[in-house]
Amino acid sequence: MESEQIALFQHQLLNWFTKNQRSLPWRDNRTAWFTLLSEVMLQQTRVDQALPYFLKFTQHYPTIQDFAKADRDEILLLWEGLGYYSRARNLYETAQIIVRDFDGNIPNDYQTLLSIKGIGPYTAAAIASQVFNQVYAVVDGNVIRVLSRFFGLTDDVTKSKTKKQIQELADTLIDSKNPGEFNEAIMELGATICKPKNPICETCPISSQCMAFSTLQTDSIPYKAPKKKVPHHHIGIGVIANHEGKILIAKRPDDKMLGGLWEFPGGKQEIGETIEETIIREFDEEIGVHIELHYPYPIIKHAYSHFKISLHSWKGILISGVPQAKESSEIKWIWPDELANYAFPKANRKLIDYILTEQK
Ligand code: SF4
Structure with missing residues (x-):
C-alpha cells in the first residue's frame, strides 16, 4: 500500500472512531488493570456478555492488588457463566506475579509484559498501545475480519501463515502517533460495522478502498475451512x-x-x-x-x-x-x-x- 493510501485509511478510521465509539467502562476509565482485566474477559467473548462481569469484578477488585489477594474460589464463583475458566485462574496467577515482582505496577513496555506468565502477544500489545501509547498493532478476530476483507485475502484465516500476514498488514497500517486509538478503532469497526454477517458497508468509513466490498466478496471473506464434526x-x-x-x-x-x-x-x-x-x-x-x-x-x-x-x-x-x-x-x-x-x-x-x- 502506498503511504498516501495508508494515511487515508488511518484518517478515515480514526475520524469515524472519534464520532462513533461506544462508551465502555474500560475505555472511559482507562487504567492498566482495567485494560488487562477487560482484554482477558473479551477473549472469545462478546462485549455485551463481558460487560456485567467487568462491572462486578471492578466493584470487588478495584485494583490489581485487591484481585491478587482475593480468595481464588471467590473469583471463580464471580466468573461463573463467563466460560473459559482457565482465563480466571491464569489472570489470578498473573496478578500475583505483578504484585510480587513489580510492586503491583503493570509494566509499561511490551517486552516486559510479554515476559510475564499469562500475558501473550495480543494482551501485551493491547496494554502497551492503549495504556502506554506504544506502537504495537493488536490482531484479534475483529481485526482479522476487517483486514482480510479490506485486502481481499481469500486464504484460510485460521492458518498461522494467514494470521502472520494479517499481523504484518496491521503493523504497516498502525498510526504511530495514536497507536492505542488506532487499535481500538479497528476492533470497534469489526465489532459494529464490519460484522461477521451482513456488514454495514454503506456506512463503513474505509469502503472506498475495500477489496471485498468492491468485488462483492463480503460473504465469502474471511474464509475458514469447514470444521470437523464435533464429538x-x-x-x-x-x-x-x-x-x-x-x-x-x-x-x-x-x-x-x-x-x-x-x-x-x-x-x-x-x-x-x-x-x-x-x-x-x-x-x-x-x-x-x-x-x-x-x-x-x-x-x-x-x-x-x-x-x-x-x-x-x-x-x-x-x-x-x-x-x-x-x-x-x-x-x-x-x-x-x-x-x-x-x-x-x-x-x-x-x-x-x-x-x-x-x-x-
Ligand atoms: S466496506 Fe464492508 S467489508 Fe469492507 S471493511 Fe467496511 S464493512 Fe468491512
Missing part, C-alpha cells in the same frame, strides 16, 4: 445425598478442563453401559463409594468449543464407603442451599436451578 459425549453424574440430606460435590483438578470448579461426581458413558451403570461405576472408581440411584433429572445439553455433551443426572443416596478425592482435588458434603456458594460449570448450574426449584 458428542454422554456424561452421567450423581446428585448423591448422605443420611443427613447433604449432597456430595467434588472440585476439578487445576490441570483439567474447568479446573478449580466444583461439580457433581460422574463421568463419560462407556460403550455397552447404561447411564445408571456409568454413574455407579464412576462413584466406585473416583470416589470409592457404593451408591443407589433413585430417579433421573431432565437431560441437559451443552456445547463446549470442541465437543458437545448430554448431561444425564440421577438423584441417589450413599449406601456404603467413605468418600475419597481420588480424581478430584477436594470433595465436600454440603447442604443443597449452599450450592449457590460454589462455582459450578454452566451445565451443572442448570441442574442446580432445577434441584433448588424441586425443593421449594
Whole structure:
C-alpha cells in the first residue's frame, strides 16, 4: 500500500472512531488493570456478555492488588457463566506475579509484559498501545475480519501463515502517533460495522478502498475451512445425598478442563453401559463409594468449543464407603442451599436451578 493510501485509511478510521465509539467502562476509565482485566474477559467473548462481569469484578477488585489477594474460589464463583475458566485462574496467577515482582505496577513496555506468565502477544500489545501509547498493532478476530476483507485475502484465516500476514498488514497500517486509538478503532469497526454477517458497508468509513466490498466478496471473506464434526459425549453424574440430606460435590483438578470448579461426581458413558451403570461405576472408581440411584433429572445439553455433551443426572443416596478425592482435588458434603456458594460449570448450574426449584 502506498503511504498516501495508508494515511487515508488511518484518517478515515480514526475520524469515524472519534464520532462513533461506544462508551465502555474500560475505555472511559482507562487504567492498566482495567485494560488487562477487560482484554482477558473479551477473549472469545462478546462485549455485551463481558460487560456485567467487568462491572462486578471492578466493584470487588478495584485494583490489581485487591484481585491478587482475593480468595481464588471467590473469583471463580464471580466468573461463573463467563466460560473459559482457565482465563480466571491464569489472570489470578498473573496478578500475583505483578504484585510480587513489580510492586503491583503493570509494566509499561511490551517486552516486559510479554515476559510475564499469562500475558501473550495480543494482551501485551493491547496494554502497551492503549495504556502506554506504544506502537504495537493488536490482531484479534475483529481485526482479522476487517483486514482480510479490506485486502481481499481469500486464504484460510485460521492458518498461522494467514494470521502472520494479517499481523504484518496491521503493523504497516498502525498510526504511530495514536497507536492505542488506532487499535481500538479497528476492533470497534469489526465489532459494529464490519460484522461477521451482513456488514454495514454503506456506512463503513474505509469502503472506498475495500477489496471485498468492491468485488462483492463480503460473504465469502474471511474464509475458514469447514470444521470437523464435533464429538458428542454422554456424561452421567450423581446428585448423591448422605443420611443427613447433604449432597456430595467434588472440585476439578487445576490441570483439567474447568479446573478449580466444583461439580457433581460422574463421568463419560462407556460403550455397552447404561447411564445408571456409568454413574455407579464412576462413584466406585473416583470416589470409592457404593451408591443407589433413585430417579433421573431432565437431560441437559451443552456445547463446549470442541465437543458437545448430554448431561444425564440421577438423584441417589450413599449406601456404603467413605468418600475419597481420588480424581478430584477436594470433595465436600454440603447442604443443597449452599450450592449457590460454589462455582459450578454452566451445565451443572442448570441442574442446580432445577434441584433448588424441586425443593421449594
Ligand atoms: S466496506 Fe464492508 S467489508 Fe469492507 S471493511 Fe467496511 S464493512 Fe468491512
